[in-house]
Amino acid sequence: MTMMKHRDIPRHDMTRRRLLGALGVGFALLPARASAEETIDLRVAGGPGIRPITTAYPQKGRMILQRTSPPWLETPFEVFDQAVFTPNDQHYVSWHWANFPNQIDVDRFVLTVRGHVDRTLSLSAKDILHGFPRVELAAVSQCAGNSRIFMQPRVPGAQWANGSMSNALWTGVRLRDVLDRAGVKPGAIQVRFGGLDEPVISGAPKFMKSLTIDHARDGEVMIAFGMNGEQLDLLNGFPFKLIVPGWCAVYWIKMLNDIEVLDQPDMNYWTTTAYRVPDTPHATVKPDETGFKLVSVTRNVPRSFVTNLRSDDVVRAGQSTLARGVAFGGDCGVARVELSADRGQSWRPTQLGEDKGKYGFRQWQAQFTLSSRADHSLMVRCTNTNGEIQPDFPIWNPAGYMRNTIESTHLVAS
Amino acid sequence: MLRSIPSIMIVSCVVLSSAAGPAAPLDELKSLNLQVPHSNQTFAGPGADVVNNNCLACHSADHVLNQPTLSAKVWDEVVHKMINAYKAPIATKDIAPIVDYLTQSNRK
Numbered sequence: 421m422t423m424m425k426h427r428d429i430p431r432h433d434m435t436r437r438r439l440l441g442a443l444g445v446g447f448a449l450l451p452a453r454a455s456a457e458e459t460i461d462l463r464v465a466g467g468p469g470i471r472p473i474t475t476a477y478p479q480k481g482r483m484i485l486q487r488t489s490p491p492w493l494e495t496p497f498e499v500f501d502q503a504v505f506t507p508n509d510q511h512y513v514s515w516h517w518a519n520f521p522n523q524i525d526v527d528r529f530v531l532t533v534r535g536h537v538d539r540t541l542s543l544s545a546k547d548i549l550h551g552f553p554r555v556e557l558a559a560v561s562q563c564a565g566n567s568r569i570f571m572q573p574r575v576p577g578a579q580w581a582n583g584s585m586s587n588a589l590w591t592g593v594r595l596r597d598v599l600d601r602a603g604v605k606p607g608a609i610q611v612r613f614g615g616l617d618e619p620v621i622s623g624a625p626k627f628m629k630s631l632t633i634d635h636a637r638d639g640e641v642m643i644a645f646g647m648n649g650e651q652l653d654l655l656n657g658f659p660f661k662l663i664v665p666g667w668c669a670v671y672w673i674k675m676l677n678d679i680e681v682l683d684q685p686d687m688n689y690w691t692t693t694a695y696r697v698p699d700t701p702h703a704t705v706k707p708d709e710t711g712f713k714l715v716s717v718t719r720n721v722p723r724s725f726v727t728n729l730r731s732d733d734v735v736r737a738g739q740s741t742l743a744r745g746v747a748f749g750g751d752c753g754v755a756r757v758e759l760s761a762d763r764g765q766s767w768r769p770t771q772l773g774e775d776k777g778k779y780g781f782r783q784w785q786a787q788f789t790l791s792s793r794a795d796h797s798l799m800v801r802c803t804n805t806n807g808e809i810q811p812d813f814p815i816w817n818p819a820g821y822m823r824n825t826i827e828s829t830h831l832v833a834s
Numbered sequence: 835m836l837r838s839i840p841s842i843m844i845v846s847c848v849v850l851s852s853a854a855g856p857a858a859p860l861d862e863l864k865s866l867n868l869q870v871p872h873s874n875q876t877f878a879g880p881g882a883d884v885v886n887n888n889c890l891a892c893h894s895a896d897h898v899l900n901q902p903t904l905s906a907k908v909w910d911e912v913v914h915k916m917i918n919a920y921k922a923p924i925a926t927k928d929i930a931p932i933v934d935y936l937t938q939s940n941r942k
Binding site: 545574579591619625650 | 860861862863864865866867868869870871872873875891892893894896897899900901902903904908912919920921922923940
């Protein structure tokens with residue numbers, strides 16, 4: 421094997437020492453900083469599974485370093501066991517282009533609303549914070565490619581394990597109210613969103629996504645300025661981020677500064693060509709299959725996870741053991757979460773935690789007992805309020821999107 | 835390196851004070867000026883130069899090094915996607931050596 425080592429680790433160590441040295445008395449308030457050598461094994465076949473744990477990113481605590489630049493920072497999975505809302509400093513991070521500002525002067529920031537409208541708006545941060553009714557909404561932000569690393573056969577792309585998802589309580593204003601202020605003209609069909617990030621290479625496609633005018637005006641799509649009661653982290657899209665509840669995070673444009681109402685279909689690369697999945701049930705095809713139609717990835721699908729037990733954990737045979745975790749319904753709420761300790765032959769209900777909003781995580785827990793001293797699989801599945809249930813077969817498509825196969829945790833009873 | 839300390843210190847103090855105080859009511863937003871890490875990591879071994887010269891303008895090396903073992907056909911598709919979709923200015927003569935390096939180096 422000729423693969424090289426992670427030579428960027430010393431740089432993180434340097435950054436860390438610079439930070440600690442600079443902070444003086446304040447540094448004790450920082451979260452515990454991991455050793456520069458700390459790594460995590462994502463335990464996959466078919467390629468490198470080891471990743472550095474980084475604490476080098478601004479406003480971020482311990483994160484799995486999937487890519488240094490543009491940043492891909494994955495939430496370590498144990499974080500999901502600690503609270504229903506993901507802490508801001510461990511909310512996952514994903515950028516398409518490295519060219520985004522690290523310095524934002526709020527007083528000079530302008531959000532433009534333009535295009536097929538009665539009047540173009542140039543909104544200041546104050547206009548947005550104080551000029552519209554405020555709304556709050558819990559929602560999971562999940563990359564379309566979350567869990568791509570588990571696709572078999574493996575596919576190229578961000579090699580996320582299960583941590584390119586995070587749940588937050590978002591504070592902001594309704595996109596509908598902002599569009600109404602501009603006055604959408606008859607004949608508008610789509611709304612296109614862009615942020616402060618720009619391509620590094622001249623002529624490369626600026627990152628933009630579009631929604632239909634009806635979706636944009638559904639009263640749920642939000643321009644957020646708060647996550648969990650704090651202003652947004654820079655890397656999560658400060659100062660404003662589009663929240664599209666129930667849809668995958670590629671639509672959640674960060675550093676949102678441009679809203680364009682269109683009377684013609686958006687033909688930009690990111691809307692027409694990128695982020696495509698097979699137009700088949702569960703977006704799954706066989707690896708050698710061809711000739712299927714591709715459509716844009718849109719909504720989230722139901723998922724559920726065990727968060728307090730890891731694969732290969734040992735539990736006591738014959739003793740009642742607690743399993744708990746999180747689930748989300750995708751584009752609607754969680755109807756139920758069920759647990760199976762017999763490889764899916766029988767399923768039992770679990771107790772759901774408080775409903776914090778249909779697009780957010782729902783905690784669940786249940787007791788189970790493994791009677792025989794042997795290897796077992798603990799499986800968990802979510803059924804959403806539309807009656808959609810997680811599939812028990814692998815999901816595969818060439819770009820590695822929308823995996824929501826029932827998760828299985830290998831346990832040893834002794 | 836010393837000159838970068840003051841800006842880091844100022845920014846970190848802002849972050850610390852907001853984290854330590856009571857939850858802000860979000861009546862106003864505070865400007866940010868932060869340092870985002872980048873990577874100096876490069877590819878090594880025979881044939882690495884062409885990859886270093888063509889692949890590190892848009893993304894760091896770990897983007898590639900974390901990819902699974904992929905066939906030459908898939909790597910060829912990836913390189914053409916970089917050229918056609920993301921406008922990577924890669925000379926035609928460099929495509930085959932890049933694909934070859936990626937196929938060899940990510941093989942387990």
